[in-house]
Amino acid sequence: MSSPALVRQPEDSMPATALAEAGSAPAAIIRPSTPPSFATLGLRWYRLNRAGLRAAAIGVISLLAFLLVWHLLTTYRVVFFVRFTNVPSPLAVYDSFIKAIHDPKFLMHILLSCRRIFIGFSLAAIVGVPLGLIMGRFKLVHEVIFPVAEVLRPIPAIAWVPMAIMLWPTNEQSIVYITFLGSFFPILVNTLHGMSLVDPVLVRAAQCLGARERSIFREVYFPASLPHIFTGLTVGMGVAWVSLIAAEMISGQYGIGYFTWEAYSLVQYADIALGMIAIGVLGLGSSLLIRGAGQLVMPWRST
């Protein structure tokens, strides 16, 4: 309405001070016209990333030291409260790793675990996030669901194993169900927490700009809760792996947790460590994926 009228206003009456202040910033961006050489660019990059490089270097050294200590403890079969007599050495684990990556069965274990995580975790996110958002916005839904959630939440997912086996017709379904349960509550609780922290002034600001209930939900509550939703997803992913491995060890036939447990029964000590490392790497990978997704979805929070 009146904004087009605004558009036609002349710019000459801006206060000089304001223009000077505004003008100074773009001026700072302008660089000398000769492009800098590779050497200076490299130097600049090094200066900017010095802290990161340092951390990476120290990280590599500390991992190497860990391997060395592991190697020494196992080659000398140290017994000092804990017994390293049967613990496989890093080299033995490396050998069985080389063997395993050529073994389709090992890859199948890994793929199956990943599939269970994918299905269970995705379901938890698809149910947990919207439910948390709705509970955070509508009091009645909160009042109905919250008590049930509070009673069920403290039960560890592993305690559900017998019940899950009774509930679901196949083993596969009950394992996915356990994984779902493990990640569901952290996701729900964090989403709710995010909703409760939404700054009411932002809601007011949106209202004064003509936003109605639905737009406020989409444009304010949801994006404002995203950081906590992603915290929930990260925690949920961790718990999903914990629950999955436990369920696989107890009732599975396949999967990396089953592989690790089976290695123990079959006295394949190197495979135990291999299974553990594989679980660690998978867990790390999946939480990196979530972090990456978070940075994509929340560009305003990067750097």
Add this chain to the structure above:
Amino acid sequence: MSEVLANSPKGHIEVKNFSLAYETIEGAVQAVTDTQIHVRPGEFVSIVGPSGCGKSTLLNAVAGFLKPTTGVVTVDGERVNGPSAERGMVFQQYSLFPWKTVRENVEFGLKMRGMPRSQRERAARTLLGLAGLEAFEKHYPEKLSGGMKQRVGIVRALATGPKVLLLDEPFGALDAQTRVIMQQILTNMWQRLKISVLFVTHDIDEAIFLSDRVYCMTARPGSIKAEIPIPLERPRQQSMMMSSEFLALRRGLMSLIREESLKAMGGEINDLGMQGLNIELHGHSLADVI
């Protein structure tokens, strides 16, 4: 003044027989009582008063966030029932959407109104240009200085073409230099848009420098203690703040507010045994200075 009125028939705020009490566990807290104020179309009016006297309460009622316990708030004769894009608001805490870029923030009101993307992008760019912010349209608010954030806040509130602009201590968190620049920018935009402004501040200089009229409130429960016209000519210059006319207005307002602040803190001062400090209560009466 008459020219402004002729160009802008809209934005007439009237608050009549207004009182507002907050319900709390300890009972009703009377924040504002028996208050009448009005802002004529195109007028710039400030509200000053001691801390906690109900300035924000009054402003939030005009915005439509709070319902008056008694009385009515009308804008151009229409009763205020809730927030609306007709009444733009600028908050002290900036309140920009952190997940939106500067331009997206400014576009928000237009988006809510259903304006197509390309059109609202163009409108937002032009508005940002007027506030000297075009270079920052793609920045997220977090990266901006306080002054820039508040400029975006003002531009965002004005983008939908509201009839009135409400500001609650908008420059309270800014340093003195930025404050002066912001005051000039605000005056500038107000004069171009010819809308009415209701401005809450605790800075007396700011109130006099910006306003056509200043309401001074009493300590809680707040009501209007005095209504002071500011006859300084426009455009106003920074140098006017040294003029005897300005200083006289300032002295008058200062003593009014000091009186109320002392009343508000009266108990405390007695408790602390500070009567001996001889704080001057009635420096000048208003009649002397105006």
